[in-house]
Amino acid sequence: MADSHAIVMSGPDQGKGLSRITRCFNGRLLYACGLIALSQVNFGMDQGAFNGTQAMDAFIRKFGAPNERTGQYELETYYLSLLNSLTYIGFAFGLVTGNYISRRWGRKKCMFIMCAWAIVGAIVLLTSHTKQQMLAGRIVAYVYIGMELALVPVLQSELTPAPLGQLIQSLICRATSELEGDKSWRIPLGLFFIIPTIIACGVWFVDESPRWLLIKGREEEARASLQALRQGKFSQAQIDAELEEQKASLAMDAEKGNLKEIFSGTNLKRTLIVIGVNVFLQLTGQNFSTVYGTTFIKSIGTINPFTMNSVNIAVNITMVLVTQLLTDITGRVPLMAAGAALQTAVLFTMGGLGTVTPETTAVGTGIVAMLTVFGAGFQLGWAPLSHVVAAEIPTTRLRDATYALGSVFNIAIQFAVSFSIPYLLRDEYAGLRSKVGFIFGSTAFCAFLFSLFCIPECGGKTLEEIDELFVERVPIRKFGKTRPRHMPQQADDVKKGGESVQVEQA
Structure with a gap:
C-alpha cells in the first residue's frame, strides 16, 4: 500500500517561527518572499492612507460641502459611502484579471503588470481635483489590491502582516494632518508610488514559479527554478522528489470539480463553512474600525483622531504577533471564538455608552477606547x-471553486457594509453613532457561536487528513481530537461529491 502524500516536502526539521526561515529559506527564496511580501504592506498603506486622509480638514474642504445645519465642511454622506464601497468593483475586477494573467503569462509578469497598474492608480489619486476623479482613482487603485489577492501566496501574508503598512501610513497621516493646504493629504497618497516601483524593478530577479513552468510544459526550466530556490537547504534527492510531487499534484488537479459538486455530499458542509467564515469576517464590523475609524473618532471630538489611529494600528500589530505565537498552542477555533467574544462584549459596551446623555468627555473617551479593544479582538x-x-476546509479538487464562491460573498458583504456605515452613523439619516455597536455586536455574537459549533479544529492536520475526517462524517466539535483511521496506510483518494474513491498506484 502506498504511503500518503505529505503536504510539505520532506527536508530539514522546519520548526516554528524564525527557525523555519533559517532552516528552509536560502537567499534567493528569502529575496523572492520578501519582495512579494511588500505588496501586503502596500495594501495596508492604502487602508491607512484613506482611513486618515478622509478625516483631514484639507481633504474635506477639497471634496466636501458645507453642512446646512452646522455650517462646517464635511464629506457628504453619499460621497463618503461611495468612496469606500465602489472600491470593491475594482477589487473584483483585479481578482479576475490577476488570476487570468498569472495563469496565462506567469507570476513575474503578473507582478510587474500589477505594479504598473498601481502606479497609474497613484497618479490618478495624486492629481485629483474633483470628486469624480478621486472616486475613479480609488477604483483603479483597488484593481491592484484584487490582483494582489489573486497572486500573492498565503505564506507571504503570514510573514508580513498587512497592518505594518497601516502603521506606516497612519504615522505619516499624523505627521501631515497639521500641514496647511492639500499637501496634508497628497503626501500620504503620493507614497503609493514607492512600493510598486520597488517591486516592479526587483521582480525581474525573482525566479519564476516552478509550478507554473510545469503547467506550461517547461519541465527543465521548472527544475532549474526549483534548484535555485532550494539549493543549499535541501539535498538533490529532496529537490527531485518535490518536483515529482508537484507533477503528481498537477496531474490530479487536471480534473477540476464543477460548481454543482461543491453542494453535493459532505462537500456541502465544507462549502457552507467557507461561506460562513467569509460572511462573518465582514459582518462583525471590521470595516467600521479600519475604514471609518479615524472619521468616527474625529466626530466624537475627545482625542486627536490621527494619534489614536496610530495607537490602534500598533495594538493590532501586537495582537497579530501574539496570535502567531498562540495558534500552535491553542489551535484556531479557541482563538476565533475568544476574538469574537471580545468583539461582542466591546461592541455592546460601545453601544451602551452611546445611550448615555449628555455625552461627556469621559463617555467619548470610553467609546474611543472600545474601538481600540475591538481591533485587538479582531x-x-x-x-x-x-x-x-477558508483555504484548508475544501477538498483539493474543489478548492478553487469553493474559495472563489467564498470570495464572492466576502466582496458582496464588504461592499454592503462599507456603503451602509455612513448612513448608519450620520445624524441626518439613522444617527446611530456609537449605538451601531448594537448591530455589529449582534453579528459578532453570531460569529462567536459559529466559531464554537461550525468551524472544525484542523490545526496540525494535513489536507488529506481533513478530507478523510469529512468523508467519515466526524462531528465538527470532535475534529481536533480525532485522528484519521486510514491515513498511515491509505492509497491516494480522489474525493468526488464528498465520497472517497480509491485509485490504484501505477
Whole structure:
C-alpha cells in the first residue's frame, strides 16, 4: 500500500517561527518572499492612507460641502459611502484579471503588470481635483489590491502582516494632518508610488514559479527554478522528489470539480463553512474600525483622531504577533471564538455608552477606547485565521471553486457594509453613532457561536487528513481530537461529491 502524500516536502526539521526561515529559506527564496511580501504592506498603506486622509480638514474642504445645519465642511454622506464601497468593483475586477494573467503569462509578469497598474492608480489619486476623479482613482487603485489577492501566496501574508503598512501610513497621516493646504493629504497618497516601483524593478530577479513552468510544459526550466530556490537547504534527492510531487499534484488537479459538486455530499458542509467564515469576517464590523475609524473618532471630538489611529494600528500589530505565537498552542477555533467574544462584549459596551446623555468627555473617551479593544479582538482571531480556515476546509479538487464562491460573498458583504456605515452613523439619516455597536455586536455574537459549533479544529492536520475526517462524517466539535483511521496506510483518494474513491498506484 502506498504511503500518503505529505503536504510539505520532506527536508530539514522546519520548526516554528524564525527557525523555519533559517532552516528552509536560502537567499534567493528569502529575496523572492520578501519582495512579494511588500505588496501586503502596500495594501495596508492604502487602508491607512484613506482611513486618515478622509478625516483631514484639507481633504474635506477639497471634496466636501458645507453642512446646512452646522455650517462646517464635511464629506457628504453619499460621497463618503461611495468612496469606500465602489472600491470593491475594482477589487473584483483585479481578482479576475490577476488570476487570468498569472495563469496565462506567469507570476513575474503578473507582478510587474500589477505594479504598473498601481502606479497609474497613484497618479490618478495624486492629481485629483474633483470628486469624480478621486472616486475613479480609488477604483483603479483597488484593481491592484484584487490582483494582489489573486497572486500573492498565503505564506507571504503570514510573514508580513498587512497592518505594518497601516502603521506606516497612519504615522505619516499624523505627521501631515497639521500641514496647511492639500499637501496634508497628497503626501500620504503620493507614497503609493514607492512600493510598486520597488517591486516592479526587483521582480525581474525573482525566479519564476516552478509550478507554473510545469503547467506550461517547461519541465527543465521548472527544475532549474526549483534548484535555485532550494539549493543549499535541501539535498538533490529532496529537490527531485518535490518536483515529482508537484507533477503528481498537477496531474490530479487536471480534473477540476464543477460548481454543482461543491453542494453535493459532505462537500456541502465544507462549502457552507467557507461561506460562513467569509460572511462573518465582514459582518462583525471590521470595516467600521479600519475604514471609518479615524472619521468616527474625529466626530466624537475627545482625542486627536490621527494619534489614536496610530495607537490602534500598533495594538493590532501586537495582537497579530501574539496570535502567531498562540495558534500552535491553542489551535484556531479557541482563538476565533475568544476574538469574537471580545468583539461582542466591546461592541455592546460601545453601544451602551452611546445611550448615555449628555455625552461627556469621559463617555467619548470610553467609546474611543472600545474601538481600540475591538481591533485587538479582531486581530486575535478572525483577521489572521479566517483565510487559513477558508483555504484548508475544501477538498483539493474543489478548492478553487469553493474559495472563489467564498470570495464572492466576502466582496458582496464588504461592499454592503462599507456603503451602509455612513448612513448608519450620520445624524441626518439613522444617527446611530456609537449605538451601531448594537448591530455589529449582534453579528459578532453570531460569529462567536459559529466559531464554537461550525468551524472544525484542523490545526496540525494535513489536507488529506481533513478530507478523510469529512468523508467519515466526524462531528465538527470532535475534529481536533480525532485522528484519521486510514491515513498511515491509505492509497491516494480522489474525493468526488464528498465520497472517497480509491485509485490504484501505477
